[in-house]
Each structure stands twice: as C-alpha cells, then as structure tokens.
Amino acid sequence: MVTIYDIAKQTGISKSTISRVVSGHGYVSAAKRKQILATIHQLGYVPNQTAKNLQKQRTNxxxxxxxxxxxxxxxxxxxxxxxxxxxxxxxxxxxxxxxQDEIDKLNLLMTKQIDAAYILTRFNSWDTIESYAKFGPLATWQRVDSPLIYSNYVDHYPVYLKIIAYLYMKGYRQIGHVLSNPRNANTVARLHAITTFSNSHHDVDQSYQLFYAEQPNAGQDAALKWIASAKRPVVLIFFADYVAAEFSATLRQKGFKVPQDCLVIGTDNSQIARLIGIPTVDLCFRSQARNAFTYLYNQLNQQQLPFEKQEPRQLFRKSELKR
Structure with a gap:
C-alpha cells in the first residue's frame, strides 16, 4: 500500500508539504503541487481514510x-x-x-475536494481519464467502452436510420445532413445509418453533408452554404436543435421560408426547438442527466436507486413533414 512516505521519497518533498496538497489546506507552490499530484497519480496513492475523517471525508x-x-x-x-x-x-x-486544465480538475478527486466527476465533453483520452476512477466514480453520456466509467450513451444508428426511413416514406428523395465532428462517436453512428440506407435505396441522394466541430455559428454558416449551393436539399437533419434554429433564423433573414423552402429537423428535443417549433427527436438527454446522477449517487452510497428508461422517439407532426 502506497503511503505519504513513498510520495515524499519519490519527490524529495517534505511530508508536511505533501499533506497540505492532499488536504487542500495551506500554501504550496504551483510547481511543487503539480509534481506531488503527478506522483500521487503515478503511484496510485489514495489518502488515508481515517486521517481524512478529521476534515470530513465526503464533500457531497x-x-x-x-x-x-x-x-x-x-x-x-x-x-x-x-x-x-x-x-x-x-x-x-x-x-x-x-x-492540462482537465487534469487539474480531475486531480480534485485525488485530493478529495470532489467525490465524483461527470464528463460531458473532454480533451484527454479515455485511458487517461479512466486512470482517475480509483479516486472516485466517473460517468459520461459519451460512448465509451470501459468497466470503470459509466456511460449511458444513446446509440444514434437505429434512431437516425428511422428518421431517414420516415422521411423517405414521406416522399423525400434528397436528404441533407449537418453533422458534428466526423470523429465523434455519434457522428460515426449517423454516417453508418446514412450509408446503410443509401445502399438499399439507390433513388435517394444523401451526398449533401456538412461537418462542424462546435455549435456556435454553425447554423449560420450552414445556411449561407445552403443558399450558395446549386443543389440545395429540400430537407436537412441537424446534429443539434440550436444549430437547426440558427440555420432557420438565417434563412428567414435572407428571405427564404422554413419549412417551405427547406424542412429543418433537429435531434435534441431541447427547449429552443419547442419555442420555435422545429420538428425534432428526443434522444433522452433529460433521462441521461438523471441516470448519470443516480449512478454516481449509488456508487458513493452503496445504494440501488432505480434508473429511468431511455427510449428515443420522433416528435414530428404530420403537417410539418408535408411535401
């Protein structure tokens, strides 16, 4: 079992300085703090629970x-x-x-300044993040195959395939897609659905595809590209309601009509889609948020609170999809 003496021997830093880093109390220079935390992580040191009880082990x-x-x-x-x-x-x-900022925040688990962490979006590899699971439970809504990180992701492949099939059934043969980063797991799943459907339905054109790493200004840029295109698709499926809303607003500012000139479909079922009436898909982010906390709570308290079902569903009205 690794002790504070091992950390001191490895770093050449006094036990009292290391204790200040572990407890989160007292001044330690940034350079020494970084060296101590790196060694704690490297050696897998977990602060002695009895000593930690003196300052309250749990922060809730x-x-x-x-x-x-x-x-x-x-x-x-x-x-x-x-x-x-x-x-x-x-x-x-x-x-x-x-x-590095992400590592600094994950180090809060080591020093027991937080009890658990939820990763919505990340910088570091999952292997790096996973190594912090020994200090507290971790959860995410991203797709990750790890026994140490809880993931309640929604598989976008079957959902997206159903959206395309539904649009096809409604008579659409030119379907465009505004997608997030092509390396994103959800984008990979959506591209797989596009390919699957195109391979079995040769009369549908899904070649119009735009990719954006971030949401801000993506809708405006997509709208300007759609306006400039010689082959505008009559329907576009967006990776986020916010981007779909910005796209719609930009088209209207330029004198186009939505959905008459272009049917816009989002995939969040967010508040913004409800406010401006964008047809969308409920991918269960509300249940994902509640289930994520439930998992972390159960892990921290050895409880078995029940999880909600995550059942994606289309939220289209017939009038919204008329050709």
Missing part, C-alpha cells in the same frame, strides 16, 4: 466537466443539479479550457 460535491457552453449544456446541467439537490449533493461546474 460532484464535479461537472464541459469543454464549453451551448444551450443544451445549460439544460443538461439544470437537470443534473436538480437531481443532485434532491439528495443534498452540490454540483461544481467546470468549463475546461485545455487538456
């Missing part, structure tokens, strides 16, 4: 990590925080700016 605080903010993030955080509050848990939201 969960860290929520996101690379940035967009409307769906706000809705997700709101649901997650309300779920936590019901069980007297606090949520610290960290907007991560770099891989």
């Amino acid at each position: 605080t969960i860290g929520f990590f996101s690379r940035g903010y967009y409307p769906l993030v706000g809705e997700f955080i709101n649901i997650f925080i309300h779920s936590a509050a019901k069980y007297n848990y606090n949520v610290n939201v960290y907007f991560i700016t770099s891989p």
Whole structure:
C-alpha cells in the first residue's frame, strides 16, 4: 500500500508539504503541487481514510466537466443539479479550457475536494481519464467502452436510420445532413445509418453533408452554404436543435421560408426547438442527466436507486413533414 512516505521519497518533498496538497489546506507552490499530484497519480496513492475523517471525508460535491457552453449544456446541467439537490449533493461546474486544465480538475478527486466527476465533453483520452476512477466514480453520456466509467450513451444508428426511413416514406428523395465532428462517436453512428440506407435505396441522394466541430455559428454558416449551393436539399437533419434554429433564423433573414423552402429537423428535443417549433427527436438527454446522477449517487452510497428508461422517439407532426 502506497503511503505519504513513498510520495515524499519519490519527490524529495517534505511530508508536511505533501499533506497540505492532499488536504487542500495551506500554501504550496504551483510547481511543487503539480509534481506531488503527478506522483500521487503515478503511484496510485489514495489518502488515508481515517486521517481524512478529521476534515470530513465526503464533500457531497460532484464535479461537472464541459469543454464549453451551448444551450443544451445549460439544460443538461439544470437537470443534473436538480437531481443532485434532491439528495443534498452540490454540483461544481467546470468549463475546461485545455487538456492540462482537465487534469487539474480531475486531480480534485485525488485530493478529495470532489467525490465524483461527470464528463460531458473532454480533451484527454479515455485511458487517461479512466486512470482517475480509483479516486472516485466517473460517468459520461459519451460512448465509451470501459468497466470503470459509466456511460449511458444513446446509440444514434437505429434512431437516425428511422428518421431517414420516415422521411423517405414521406416522399423525400434528397436528404441533407449537418453533422458534428466526423470523429465523434455519434457522428460515426449517423454516417453508418446514412450509408446503410443509401445502399438499399439507390433513388435517394444523401451526398449533401456538412461537418462542424462546435455549435456556435454553425447554423449560420450552414445556411449561407445552403443558399450558395446549386443543389440545395429540400430537407436537412441537424446534429443539434440550436444549430437547426440558427440555420432557420438565417434563412428567414435572407428571405427564404422554413419549412417551405427547406424542412429543418433537429435531434435534441431541447427547449429552443419547442419555442420555435422545429420538428425534432428526443434522444433522452433529460433521462441521461438523471441516470448519470443516480449512478454516481449509488456508487458513493452503496445504494440501488432505480434508473429511468431511455427510449428515443420522433416528435414530428404530420403537417410539418408535408411535401
């Protein structure tokens, strides 16, 4: 079992300085703090629980990590925080700016300043993040195959395939797609669905595809590209309601009619889609948020609170899909 003496021997730093880093109390220079935390992580040191009880082992605080903010993030955080509050848990939201910043926040698990972490979006590899699971439970809504990270992802392949098939049944033969980063697991699943359907339906054209790594300004850019295109698709499926809303607003500003000139479909069932009436798909992000907290709570408290079912569904009205 690794002790604080092993950390001191490895780093050449006094036990009292290491104790200040572990406890989170007292000044330690940034350079020494970084060296100590790196060694703690390398050796797998877990602070002695008896000693930690002197300052309260549990913080009843969960860290929520996101690379940035967009409307769906706000809705997700709101649901997650309300779920936590019901069980007297606090949520610290960290907007991560770099891989090192993410490591610094994960180190809060090591020093017991947070009890668990939820990873909405990330910088580092899952292997790197997974190595922190020994300090506290981890969860995400991203698709990851790890026994140490809870993932309640929704498989976008069957859902997206159903959307395309439904549009085809309604008479659409030119279907465009506005997608997120092609390396994103959900985008890979959607591209797989596009290919699957095209291989069995040769009369449908799905060649119009745009890709965006981030949501801000993506809808406006997609709208300008659609306007400039010589072969405009009559329907576009978007990777996010916010992007679909921005696209629709830009088209209307330029004198086009939505959905008459272009049918716009989102895939979040977010508040913005409800407000402006975009047909959308419920991919269960609300249930994902509540289930994520449930998992973390169960792990921290050896409980078995039940999980909600995650059942994606289309939210289209017939009038919205008329040709």
